[in-house]
Amino acid sequence: MATGTGVKRLILLGNEAIAYGAVEAGLGFASAYPGTPSTEIIETLFRLAPEYGFYVEWSANEKVALEAAYGAAIGGLNSLVAMKHVGVNVAMDPLTSSAYTGVEGSFVIVSADDPGMWSSQNEQDNRWYGVRSYIPVIEAGTVAELKEVTKAAFEVSKRFKHPVLLRTTTRLSHSRCVFDVYEPEGIRRWGDIVRRPEKYSMVPSVARRLRSEMLRRWRDIERFMESFRFNWLEGDGDILLIGVGASYGVLKDSIDVLGIQGHGIRILKLSGFIPLPKGLLSKAFDGVSRVLIVEELEPVIETLIKAWAFDMGYNIPIFGKKFIPLEGELTIERVVSGLARFLGMANPLIENRVSNDVLEELPPRPPNLCPGCPHRGSFYSLRKALAKAGVRPIYNGDIGCYSLGILPPYRMQDTLVDMGSSIGFANGFAHILKDNKVPVAIIGDSTFFHSGLPALVNAIYNRAPMLVVILDNRVTAMTGAQPHPGSGYFQDGSKAPRIDLESVVKGMGVEFVVKFDPFNINDSIEKLYEAAKYVKERNAVAVAIAERACTLYIVAQARRKGIELPLYAVDMDRCTGCGICYNAFSCPAILPLDDKRAYIDPSLCVGCGECVYVCPHDAFYEVKPWSKEYTSLW
Amino acid sequence: MSSDVLNILLTGVGGQGIITLAKVIGRVSLNRGVNILMAETHGMSQRGGSVVVHVRLGNASYPLIPKGLADVILGLELIETFRVLDYASRDTIIIANEGVVRPALPNIKMPSRDMLIRYARDSGLNVVYLNARELAERAGDPITLNMVMLGALVASGVLPDELDINAFKNVIISLPMGDINLRAFEYGYDAFHRIVSGDIRSLQDALP
Numbered sequence: 102m103a104t105g106t107g108v109k110r111l112i113l114l115g116n117e118a119i120a121y122g123a124v125e126a127g128l129g130f131a132s133a134y135p136g137t138p139s140t141e142i143i144e145t146l147f148r149l150a151p152e153y154g155f156y157v158e159w160s161a162n163e164k165v166a167l168e169a170a171y172g173a174a175i176g177g178l179n180s181l182v183a184m185k186h187v188g189v190n191v192a193m194d195p196l197t198s199s200a201y202t203g204v205e206g207s208f209v210i211v212s213a214d215d216p217g218m219w220s221s222q223n224e225q226d227n228r229w230y231g232v233r234s235y236i237p238v239i240e241a242g243t244v245a246e247l248k249e250v251t252k253a254a255f256e257v258s259k260r261f262k263h264p265v266l267l268r269t270t271t272r273l274s275h276s277r278c279v280f281d282v283y284e285p286e287g288i289r290r291w292g293d294i295v296r297r298p299e300k301y302s303m304v305p306s307v308a309r310r311l312r313s314e315m316l317r318r319w320r321d322i323e324r325f326m327e328s329f330r331f332n333w334l335e336g337d338g339d340i341l342l343i344g345v346g347a348s349y350g351v352l353k354d355s356i357d358v359l360g361i362q363g364h365g366i367r368i369l370k371l372s373g374f375i376p377l378p379k380g381l382l383s384k385a386f387d388g389v390s391r392v393l394i395v396e397e398l399e400p401v402i403e404t405l406i407k408a409w410a411f412d413m414g415y416n417i418p419i420f421g422k423k424f425i426p427l428e429g430e431l432t433i434e435r436v437v438s439g440l441a442r443f444l445g446m447a448n449p450l451i452e453n454r455v456s457n458d459v460l461e462e463l464p465p466r467p468p469n470l471c472p473g474c475p476h477r478g479s480f481y482s483l484r485k486a487l488a489k490a491g492v493r494p495i496y497n498g499d500i501g502c503y504s505l506g507i508l509p510p511y512r513m514q515d516t517l518v519d520m521g522s523s524i525g526f527a528n529g530f531a532h533i534l535k536d537n538k539v540p541v542a543i544i545g546d547s548t549f550f551h552s553g554l555p556a557l558v559n560a561i562y563n564r565a566p567m568l569v570v571i572l573d574n575r576v577t578a579m580t581g582a583q584p585h586p587g588s589g590y591f592q593d594g595s596k597a598p599r600i601d602l603e604s605v606v607k608g609m610g611v612e613f614v615v616k617f618d619p620f621n622i623n624d625s626i627e628k629l630y631e632a633a634k635y636v637k638e639r640n641a642v643a644v645a646i647a648e649r650a651c652t653l654y655i656v657a658q659a660r661r662k663g664i665e666l667p668l669y670a671v672d673m674d675r676c677t678g679c680g681i682c683y684n685a686f687s688c689p690a691i692l693p694l695d696d697k698r699a700y701i702d703p704s705l706c707v708g709c710g711e712c713v714y715v716c717p718h719d720a721f722y723e724v725k726p727w728s729k730e731y732t733s734l735w
Numbered sequence: 736m737s738s739d740v741l742n743i744l745l746t747g748v749g750g751q752g753i754i755t756l757a758k759v760i761g762r763v764s765l766n767r768g769v770n771i772l773m774a775e776t777h778g779m780s781q782r783g784g785s786v787v788v789h790v791r792l793g794n795a796s797y798p799l800i801p802k803g804l805a806d807v808i809l810g811l812e813l814i815e816t817f818r819v820l821d822y823a824s825r826d827t828i829i830i831a832n833e834g835v836v837r838p839a840l841p842n843i844k845m846p847s848r849d850m851l852i853r854y855a856r857d858s859g860l861n862v863v864y865l866n867a868r869e870l871a872e873r874a875g876d877p878i879t880l881n882m883v884m885l886g887a888l889v890a891s892g893v894l895p896d897e898l899d900i901n902a903f904k905n906v907i908i909s910l911p912m913g914d915i916n917l918r919a920f921e922y923g924y925d926a927f928h929r930i931v932s933g934d935i936r937s938l939q940d941a942l943p
């Protein structure tokens with residue numbers, strides 16, 4: 102595949118390698134909705150697009166992103182869509198049918214799973230989706246393989262004109278190593294009109310025929326995967342260890358730790374495992390007496406292999422989850438422990454440890470809202486306003502930086518399940534609460550465009566009284582400040598159409614809509630109070646929109662442009678040490694001194710000025726005012 | 736593996752520049768043709784949470800260092816350094832910035848620095864403490880604390896021969912604010928030598 106021209110040696114993040122692999126495969130179209138750990142794939146493609154000319158977009162949600170890329174693949178292009186594991190749930194409907202229709206070009210769906218839930222609400226194993234959807238699943242065995250395996254995913258898809266699921270994990274996506282990068286052989290940017298309703302319009306009569314065709318194609322793919330070049334056998338012996346996807350890398354290093362390489366052990370590496378490469382499996386099983394399948398999370402391959410082995414009449418012990426943990430990310434020490442038990446050896450890593458009792462003495466350090474984050478002011482004001490209005494809230498939170506409102510002192514995320522669930526859950530609570538108990542839905546702007554819209558339409562139609570607070574910070578902050586339909590600009594900073602939240606909400610028919618600036622605490626409390634009163638008295642939907650950009654994003658721009666930040670400080674004569682600013686408001690730039698009085702760390706302060714409103718003793722004052730340049734960034 | 740892989744664990748608080756520090760090590764390894772595999776582990780990025788980067792030099796297949804097998808721990812913040820002790824053994828060289836960053840949670844109890852240092856001493860750990868913040872400020876900007884720590888890592892002599900001080904200097908000078916960063920790196924490099932040679936009294940010896 103490599104042409105050898107323009108080869109460059111680079112250190113790349115796993116996700117960057119996936120992007121480079123797609124480009125080398127002749128990518129024409131890419132779309133995504135951001136989500137950790139997938140985001141850098143599209144960010145990298147945005148960087149490479151001007152040079153290679155393919156099309157890239159941030160879509161409004163994963164379903165739209167998948168349909169867009171699917172459409173482009175029907176139009177004949179090589180296309181890619183990327184999302185985090187839970188994003189695939191959102192896109193499941195078109196994804197399932199894409200295996201029925203196939204495409205004209207190639208179509209690679211990247212699912213970035215998050216074993217260990219480093220930044221997710223669950224650790225679902227999306228390999229099952231391949232099994233239940235007749236979509237091949239391919240996963241690199243090591244970080245170093247990512248780029249070539251990505252290219253192989255495109256090759257399989259192109260060959261069978263069938264979608265392929267390229268699975269990656271947090272560990273693969275967020276690791277770095279050295280890659281050789283080549284120039285693509287040719288990029289096709291423009292597609293064709295394809296008028297083939299007998300293939301692409303899934304009315305029942307068509308769908309029935311397509312299902313038979315899909316099953317036939319699946320058998321062809323199965324045969325092809327027999328010789329997939331990223332599957333292989335290593336070593337020999339009567340014990341078979343199977344490393345599935347990225348678990349192969351863990352298995353290799355664990356074997357090294359145990360020092361058992363070459364000691365009667367045969368290794369089967371599987372990177373293309375759905376459909377199962379049965380011929381290769383037969384070879385691997387030939388003459389072995391025991392088998393251990395090492396795979397992260399669910400026993401997907403264990404289940405498939407056991408069923409196959411039963412059909413084949415193998416009568417040997419086959420293990421998987423009995424020795425390898427079902428929960429959480431695999432690590433070398435966890436696999437070493439399982440392997441040692443499986444082989445009846447001592448675990449050499451146990452003696453090595455030092456005592457860690459000190460851990461209990463260490464305070465936790467969860468991620469927290471940035472200093473000057475507008476969400477902090479919104480939470481603070483919302484709580485005061487609801488108390489003032491005599492409303493007892495249930496806070497239906499949502500997914501974004503504001504999820505951190507679950508932490509003390511705010512604790513204002515009573516429910517938080519999936520993107521859009523804030524308004525969704527409020528639709529339930531609205532009809533079962535009375536006596537001044539009011540559902541509040543707190544939702545970010547990006548999340549509102551992603552999946553809040555239909556939930557709000559539902560609330561209006563079904564007359565569900567609720568207070569909806571939309572936190573408009575202009576970007577998708579949690580995943581690194583990507584623009585969205587309300588931002589007004591594209592990833593490269595050029596001007597884009599801006600969908601105005603207030604007009605959208607009014608156009609839907611919400612009668613009470615109010616905007617507030619969370620930096621102005623007094624005014625925010627007043628406006629949120631009016632909104633809460635409206636819901637309580639009128640039993641209807643009210644929407645309050647917090648308008649203040651993501652501070653981290655603005656401060657990064659200021660730093661880049663050399664613009665000086667404003668600064669506040671504490672008047673020590675006025676400060677009584679009451680702690681409201683660092684405990685009740687909890688700004689990370691305000692620290693307690695030994696005598697409990699407050700101190701602003703000038704390296705953390707961004708000059709939001711909210712402390713001035715929060716302090717009952719008037720102790721905060723401006724040291725450096727907002728410059729014209731700084732003001733214009735907001 | 737343990738014999739031909741060097742395991743370096745970098746730890747600190749989001750915003751301290753750990754990722755930049757790791758990228759410099761990556762760049763130097765690339766320039767000098769040393770195999771490197773690095774994993775960044777953090778929760779929800781850049782909002783002041785704990786950040787740990789695993790760096791493995793040599794022929795590793797999986798990027799996470801096994802617990803108990805870190806050859807070096809480079810801690811940019813003291814609490815975070817103690818949080819990763821699971822990765823250490825008595826053979827591990829621990830290079831720790833003595834500075835503490837208070838987590839932004841209300842009403843938390845902070846461990847005392849003396850308690851932590853005594854704990855390390857009593858557990859027989861091999862720790863070198865640096866006042867990296869002061870050195871960074873002296874270099875011209877507290878933000879260069881990461882380069883001070885990198886200087887100390889290079890001075891410790893654990894890195895493979897190919898990754899010598901000049902290889903680092905060449906990369907650091909090309910960073911934004913290259914001159915200040917380079918000065919910070921050199922201060923960290925010298926400070927490590929002076930602490931180890933007893934020229935500067937180490938915190939451990941200063942315990943009551």
Ligand SMILES: Cc1ncc(C[n+]2csc(CCOP(=O)(O)OP(=O)(O)O)c2C)c(N)n1
Nearest residue numbers: 136188500501502545546547548577578579
């Ligand atoms: C289905 C799904 N897609 C993507 C994500 C990843 N994700 C978490 S929060 C978030 C968006 C947050 O943006 P916004 O609502 O504007 O809140 P902000 O972080 O800006 O405060 C995304 C994309 C997810 N958790 N679930």
Ligand code: SF4
Nearest residue numbers: 471474502651652653
């Ligand atoms: S990244 Fe932006 S939205 Fe997120 S916590 Fe920081 S300032 Fe707030």
